[in-house]
Amino acid sequence: MTRNSDGAIRKRLADDTRAAHEGLHVHLLLAQLTRPSLEPETYLACLRANLGFYSGLEAARQASGLLSAFHLRREEDALLEDLGTDTRKPGIPFDYQDDPDFMAGALYVAHGAQFGRKLIAKSVKHSNPNAPVSFFALPADRAVWRQLLQKMERSGQTPERYTRLLAGANTAFDLMRCCADAQAAGCAQLALPA
Numbered sequence: 001m002t003r004n005s006d007g008a009i010r011k012r013l014a015d016d017t018r019a020a021h022e023g024l025h026v027h028l029l030l031a032q033l034t035r036p037s038l039e040p041e042t043y044l045a046c047l048r049a050n051l052g053f054y055s056g057l058e059a060a061r062q063a064s065g066l067l068s069a070f071h072l073r074r075e076e077d078a079l080l081e082d083l084g085t086d087t088r089k090p091g092i093p094f095d096y097q098d099d100p101d102f103m104a105g106a107l108y109v110a111h112g113a114q115f116g117r118k119l120i121a122k123s124v125k126h127s128n129p130n131a132p133v134s135f136f137a138l139p140a141d142r143a144v145w146r147q148l149l150q151k152m153e154r155s156g157q158t159p160e161r162y163t164r165l166l167a168g169a170n171t172a173f174d175l176m177r178c179c180a181d182a183q184a185a186g187c188a189q190l191a192l193p194a
Contacts, residue, residue, distance in 0.1 A: 009156035009165070010149055013108065016166055020173035027177065029184035033120050038127040044083070045183040050135060051079040052179035056091025057110055057172060064096050066103045070148050072110055078135040092182070094175050096168075101161045104152055105168025109176070111148055114140040 014021075024030055029049060032042045058072040080086055096103050121136035156162040 007149065007153065009153045009162065010108075012162070013105070013152070013156070013165060013169055017109075017169050017173060020170055020177075024173065024176055024180070027180050027184075029180045029187060034123045036123075036127050038124060040128060040131070042187055043124060043128060043131055045187040046180075047079055047082050047135065049176070049179040049183040051076070051083065052091040052182065053172075053176045054079060054091065054110065055088065056094045056175055056179070057106055059090055060094040060096040061103060061107070064098055064103060066096070066098075066100045067107060067151075070104075070107045070111065070144060072107075074138065074141070075110070075135065078138045081134045082132040084132075092175060092178055095171065097164075099164055099168075101155050101164035102168035102171070104148065104155060105165035105170075106172035106175075107148060107168075108152060108165070109169050109172035111141075111145055114138065114145070 029042070029045060032038050033046055054072045054075045058076055061067060061071060076088070080088070094106070096106070117136045117138065118140075121133045124131050124133055124136060152165060156165050
């Protein structure tokens, strides 16, 4: 087994998905998370968008039986806590293609998001001191992240398998955008001026 310790696959994947990633930072709904005037209704819409994403991806991961070590139940539980419910609803369906490389690429997006959440938690608490932030304050699981990156470094060494990692990551970014779009459509505070 070869181990690429310099993270070349991770760097390449980050570079190849940069536009999709940055697109989420400026999304009409998600960009509100770092604004000092974050409205409670808008924050709840952001939480629901994240729940749709994590639930959809975790349901696909469970249905596939793939990569059980990289589950997203911790994130789902924290989102349910913040939303004040224990009712699990299916998220937006995620087409996982029954392929472990594709699923690893998607999970890279979900698990990679954990490193930006701490900043969002601080921003939310600044604008809404009583807002629940279990999800955004969830500590990064560095051991799982390290294992996922090691798997990706091994998997992505061939062009065919790297292409599947990339497709999974891009599909996950699309899923998050769709979840955010769905929540933004119902959020009155985000109405654009005519």
